[in-house]
Amino acid sequence: MEKEQLANIFKALGHPTRIRIVEHLIELNTCVCREIVDIFPYSQSTISQHLKLLKESGIVCGEVEGPRTRFCVDQAVLSRFKAYVKSL
Amino acid sequence: MEKEQLANIFKALGHPTRIRIVEHLIELNTCVCREIVDIFPYSQSTISQHLKLLKESGIVCGEVEGPRTRFCVDQAVLSRFKAYVKSL
DNA sequence: ATCGTTTATCGTCTATAAACGATAATATAT
């Protein structure tokens, strides 16, 4: 796993809200943006921005499904990330 | 482990240079600032600042030793951090 | 065709990060 992507994943997780979003995604397996907006005390645009960062890091993927986007954790990337952390 | 500290550790590792510094500290077990400055293409003040962030997150600790500071990874914190990541 | 719902993006503002050089602080050695 490249240092650059590693750093991006760490950075993506470097915010309490994004940690919680990822935990939530792992728990529910999948999720649309609206559900997350309803849970957190932030605006839709803010949550969307957090999801964008998570997606850009590669740890989360989102597929468009009609008018909404279904987000989920990319298990392959998460596995590689966990393997790296374990190696520390 | 509290979300706030978790996020701080993730954030601290969210920079390629700081990842490398931590890897280096783990490898050598301990290190003074000057050695790191010699390795990386950044100024002493920049490296010192990176070390400060790492220290503030708790993942690294530094004890003053005469005119220099000896840095090392806090194994207890690293362990807890690794345990959290494993739980994802 | 229009409306409502959902999501992404734009523009803005404020705060923090990242880098540097310069300087202060500390301790060792001369």
Added chain:
DNA sequence: ATATATTATCGTTTATAGACGATAAACGAT
């Protein structure tokens, strides 16, 4: 006492993050 080496901090500059509201885009339902 003075010089040297090491580290931390200050001040500055530029870039990025984090939040918001407003708006655009996409689709489903009416």
